Amino acid sequence: MWIQGLSALAALNFFSNGALATPVATGESSLEQLLESSYKYNDGSVVEMFVDELKALTSTNSSSCSQCVTRLSIGKSLALLRPDLVPEVYTRWCKETKFMSNTSCVSTYSRNTVSTSQTGTNFADMLTLIDPFNYDGQLYCHYKESACPKPSTPNVTLSNMWSPKQPKHYVAPEPSVNDTFKVLHISDFHIELDYTVGQEANCSTSMCCTPHSVNTKTKKNETSLPWNSFYESKYDENNTLIQGSYVDAFGNSSIWAPATTFGNYECDAPEILINSSLNSIVDFTKENNISFDFAIFTGDLVDHDEIKYTGYQMTVDSEVAVFRDIKDRLESIPVYSVLGNHDTFPYGELAPEGMGFSNYFNWNAELMADMWEDFGWLDAKSSQYARKHYTGFSVETKLGLKIISLNSNVWYKKNHYAYFNASQPDNFGQFEFLIDELNESESNDQRVWIITHIPFNGDSLPVPSKLFAEIVARFSPYTIAGIFFGHTHLDQFQILYASSGNDAKQIENVVNFGWTSQAVTPWVENNPSWRYYTVDRKTFSIMDSFNYYTKLNETFTNNGAEPKWEFEYSARDGYNISWPATSPLNGSYWHEVAQKVNQSKEYNQIYENYAKRFSPYVPDCINTSDCDEDYCFLTSFTVDSYDSCIASLPKH
Ligand SMILES: *[C@@H]1O[C@H](CO)[C@@H](O)[C@H](O)[C@H]1NC(C)=O
Numbered sequence: 001m002w003i004q005g006l007s008a009l010a011a012l013n014f015f016s017n018g019a020l021a022t023p024v025a026t027g028e029s030s031l032e033q034l035l036e037s038s039y040k041y042n043d044g045s046v047v048e049m050f051v052d053e054l055k056a057l058t059s060t061n062s063s064s065c066s067q068c069v070t071r072l073s074i075g076k077s078l079a080l081l082r083p084d085l086v087p088e089v090y091t092r093w094c095k096e097t098k099f100m101s102n103t104s105c106v107s108t109y110s111r112n113t114v115s116t117s118q119t120g121t122n123f124a125d126m127l128t129l130i131d132p133f134n135y136d137g138q139l140y141c142h143y144k145e146s147a148c149p150k151p152s153t154p155n156v157t158l159s160n161m162w163s164p165k166q167p168k169h170y171v172a173p174e175p176s177v178n179d180t181f182k183v184l185h186i187s188d189f190h191i192e193l194d195y196t197v198g199q200e201a202n203c204s205t206s207m208c209c210t211p212h213s214v215n216t217k218t219k220k221n222e223t224s225l226p227w228n229s230f231y232e233s234k235y236d237e238n239n240t241l242i243q244g245s246y247v248d249a250f251g252n253s254s255i256w257a258p259a260t261t262f263g264n265y266e267c268d269a270p271e272i273l274i275n276s277s278l279n280s281i282v283d284f285t286k287e288n289n290i291s292f293d294f295a296i297f298t299g300d301l302v303d304h305d306e307i308k309y310t311g312y313q314m315t316v317d318s319e320v321a322v323f324r325d326i327k328d329r330l331e332s333i334p335v336y337s338v339l340g341n342h343d344t345f346p347y348g349e350l351a352p353e354g355m356g357f358s359n360y361f362n363w364n365a366e367l368m369a370d371m372w373e374d375f376g377w378l379d380a381k382s383s384q385y386a387r388k389h390y391t392g393f394s395v396e397t398k399l400g401l402k403i404i405s406l407n408s409n410v411w412y413k414k415n416h417y418a419y420f421n422a423s424q425p426d427n428f429g430q431f432e433f434l435i436d437e438l439n440e441s442e443s444n445d446q447r448v449w450i451i452t453h454i455p456f457n458g459d460s461l462p463v464p465s466k467l468f469a470e471i472v473a474r475f476s477p478y479t480i481a482g483i484f485f486g487h488t489h490l491d492q493f494q495i496l497y498a499s500s501g502n503d504a505k506q507i508e509n510v511v512n513f514g515w516t517s518q519a520v521t522p523w524v525e526n527n528p529s530w531r532y533y534t535v536d537r538k539t540f541s542i543m544d545s546f547n548y549y550t551k552l553n554e555t556f557t558n559n560g561a562e563p564k565w566e567f568e569y570s571a572r573d574g575y576n577i578s579w580p581a582t583s584p585l586n587g588s589y590w591h592e593v594a595q596k597v598n599q600s601k602e603y604n605q606i607y608e609n610y611a612k613r614f615s616p617y618v619p620d621c622i623n624t625s626d627c628d629e630d631y632c633f634l635t636s637f638t639v640d641s642y643d644s645c646i647a648s649l650p651k652h
């Protein structure tokens with residue numbers, strides 16, 4: 001099938017030396033024949049020929065979409081025979097046609113290494129299984145190359161995996177009267193292991209403050225920054241701040257804005273900021289004589305540095321460092337975790353089991369399962385689950401709540417392994433795991449929280465997004481008591497409605513919603529923050545959330561003193577919604593908030609202040625159009641509903 005329409009059939013004829021009359025390379029024997037005849041030619045000439053094929057395509061007048069699809073099919077013909085040559089062919093083609101910058105060509109197409117996060121090997125793996133001329137190809141060419149329009153989402157369902165809802169499952173159980181416990185929610189630490197005081201915090205790449213961060217514009221003026229916190233400090237074993245030596249940060253006149261001790265808005269979190277945030281949590285519990293029953297962590301430990309600085313060892317070191325720091329400070333509090341899109345290597349990649357590539361990623365599941373079990377966060381059975389479910393697992397807390405952890409790289413737009421069989425519902429088997437767990441809990445009248453990293457209305461592929469919404473609708477509100485994401489670094493939520501379209505966004509159509517946590521990392525342009533929930537002891541519905549933050553800019557000018565962490569707001573009081581004290585903050589509550597965001601720019605501003613924790617970079621919702629897409633985000637649970645909501649907005 002994938003061979004039809006291929007203008008570069010010469011490629012195959014080259015291999016077959018004209019011996020194959022029909023260009024059908026599907027059967028085992030014809031593949032072997034082709035491979036055998038290819039031995040007559042040296043690799044250099046095969047590479048040369050494929051590069052020429054790809055270049056010839058670029059010079060035609062066919063649409064960018066059809067070029068992208070044909071390029072996939074040429075790539076597939078090569079990948080089936082010689083996957084090892086794919087990286088070289090594509091890197092050369094990409095550079096020689098200036099398809100992207102040389103740096104992007106290398107990171108996208110060059111062969112995988114352990115030192116940088118190149119994905120050419122993963123691209124070749126994908127090519128062997130992708131169907132260029134159907135949904136797979138259109139999807140890839142839309143999301144990976146912006147070359148094709150978004151293909152319409154196939155009509156998939158997983159409803160064969162559950163029984164119809166029983167009447168009692170249409171309502172949420174009633175909470176007990178004012179009997180709650182507390183759960184900590186932390187997210188997106190993004191440790192910057194090479195954060196260096198005095199280095200450029202105003203750099204020309206996206207993440208700064210490393211020894212290789214530079215601002216490519218020449219600085220002409222003496223600095224006028226009043227900053228003075230340039231100490232190489234750290235916390236000792238008793239969590240006491242030890243002030244380190246002072247760095248002569250303004251001594252280098254080519255640096256625009258030198259990195260200060262506790263972090264910067266254009267940088268990820270130095271370890272000292274992570275320690276400070278964890279100390280603030282522990283101090284808070286002591287000062288208020290409270291305790292957390294457990295914590296959830298919704299992913300992302302590794303920083304946002306450029307791909308060429310993101311290596312395998314750095315990924316492992318970041319994961320280990322942050323979990324160790326968390327364990328060190330939270331001691332016996334169990335922490336139920338997920339991995340984020342940065343917590344894999346190469347960046348964003350994860351292969352389904354049973355396709356021959358998942359062994360590249362086993363190290364991560366092994367490391368997490370061992371670590372989480374060693375720390376007492378998972379018992380042996382759940383840790384075994386984590387090994388087998390892409391680090392996902394299911395646990396039951398002391399009070400009987402089930403927590404299901406999922407790895408969202410399975411539906412991540414950047415993961416090459418999510419692009420083959422993309423119209424099939426569950427290539428990774430992760431939804432089957434989720435549904436099995438939900439079925440079991442429903443039959444036991446047990447309530448469930450789902451934790452994962454990437455929300456389904458943003459960086460998710462449409463098919464898994466639609467299926468997750470279907471699952472949530474089936475098991476809400478009776479079984480699913482909470483859904484928790486991270487990833488955006490913003491304090492957000494997103495509501496699932498029973499039917500699509502803006503007109504359907506009515507309170508009676510609310511199905512459920514997801515909490516998206518703010519981040520500890522200040523990148524990009526947010527104040528570091530964390531939250532905890534008060535949770536009904538009987539139903540595990542959430543009664544309130546309490547958010548704490550630090551004004552990072554105050555640490556620039558305080559001579560290296562510790563950040564001050566303070567109360568930011570509570571979700572029940574912070575939005576001026578009249579809501580019964582005995583009702584949980586459910587999807588209907590957030591529907592009221594979203595409607596007010598839509599109706600009033602002043603109210604939208606309140607939401608944005610919270611989203612970015614009052615950082616100096618909060619957009620002005622009243623005098624600009626910067627906040628106009630907020631309502632779509634808050635009221636769309638899936639990619640397709642988000643896209644159609646955005647399309648319905650008036651153009652600026
Ligand atoms: C591409 O289109 C341009 C302008 O329409 C035309 O001049 C040129 O000959 C075309 N090239 C090919 C290879 O068809």
Ligand SMILES: *[C@@H]1O[C@H](CO)[C@@H](O)[C@H](O)[C@H]1NC(C)=O
Pocket residue numbers: 095096102
């Ligand atoms: C990009 O790579 C090509 C081919 O290797 C080389 O000729 C060109 O000089 C490079 N461009 C830049 C900007 O480095």
Ligand SMILES: *[C@@H]1O[C@H](CO)[C@@H](O)[C@H](O)[C@H]1NC(C)=O
Pocket residue numbers: 155157
């Ligand atoms: C999608 O499938 C369902 C059930 O299989 C069917 O009822 C529905 O009509 C289909 N919708 C479309 C748009 O094909």
Ligand SMILES: *[C@@H]1O[C@H](CO)[C@@H](O)[C@H](O)[C@H]1NC(C)=O
Pocket residue numbers: 178581582
């Ligand atoms: C619940 O209990 C807390 C402390 O015990 C009290 O401050 C609060 O007013 C109570 N709320 C309700 C709705 O009874």
Ligand SMILES: *[C@@H]1O[C@H](CO)[C@@H](O)[C@H](O)[C@H]1NC(C)=O
Pocket residue numbers: 200213214215252253254255
């Ligand atoms: C000053 O900083 C720049 C990076 O912004 C660096 O390249 C240069 O080596 C530094 N100069 C000195 C004298 O440290």
Ligand SMILES: *[C@@H]1O[C@H](CO)[C@@H](O)[C@H](O)[C@H]1NC(C)=O
Pocket residue numbers: 220221
């Ligand atoms: C230096 O900065 C001052 C004040 O910010 C500005 O007025 C002046 O034009 C700048 N000089 C140069 C050479 O950029």
Ligand SMILES: *[C@@H]1O[C@H](CO)[C@@H](O)[C@H](O)[C@H]1NC(C)=O
Pocket residue numbers: 233234235236271272275324325326328329
């Ligand atoms: C952070 O805390 C850990 C212990 O939890 C300690 O090993 C590490 O040195 C500390 N780092 C900094 C920079 O404070």
Ligand SMILES: *[C@@H]1O[C@H](CO)[C@@H](O)[C@H](O)[C@H]1NC(C)=O
Pocket residue numbers: 236237238
């Ligand atoms: C940490 O505290 C313990 C107990 O108070 C003390 O013995 C130890 O010396 C302290 N460590 C440091 C580095 O101050």
Ligand SMILES: *[C@@H]1O[C@H](CO)[C@@H](O)[C@H](O)[C@H]1NC(C)=O
Pocket residue numbers: 202215216217256257
């Ligand atoms: C950051 O650098 C840009 C030039 O790249 C400059 O325009 C801007 O003023 C700088 N900001 C600070 C705070 O140094």
Ligand SMILES: *[C@@H]1O[C@H](CO)[C@@H](O)[C@H](O)[C@H]1NC(C)=O
Pocket residue numbers: 289290
């Ligand atoms: C702290 O809380 C516990 C139970 O929550 C209580 O038993 C204890 O007396 C409290 N201690 C103080 C100092 O308030």
Ligand SMILES: *[C@@H]1O[C@H](CO)[C@@H](O)[C@H](O)[C@H]1NC(C)=O
Pocket residue numbers: 129420421424427
């Ligand atoms: C794709 O899905 C089809 C139908 O379920 C299945 O037969 C095939 O093995 C799958 N192939 C891959 C590469 O996942």
Ligand SMILES: *[C@@H]1O[C@H](CO)[C@@H](O)[C@H](O)[C@H]1NC(C)=O
Pocket residue numbers: 551553554557614615616617
């Ligand atoms: C920090 O930023 C906030 C928000 O822009 C501002 O109100 C505050 O004055 C700033 N503090 C300092 C010390 O610059």
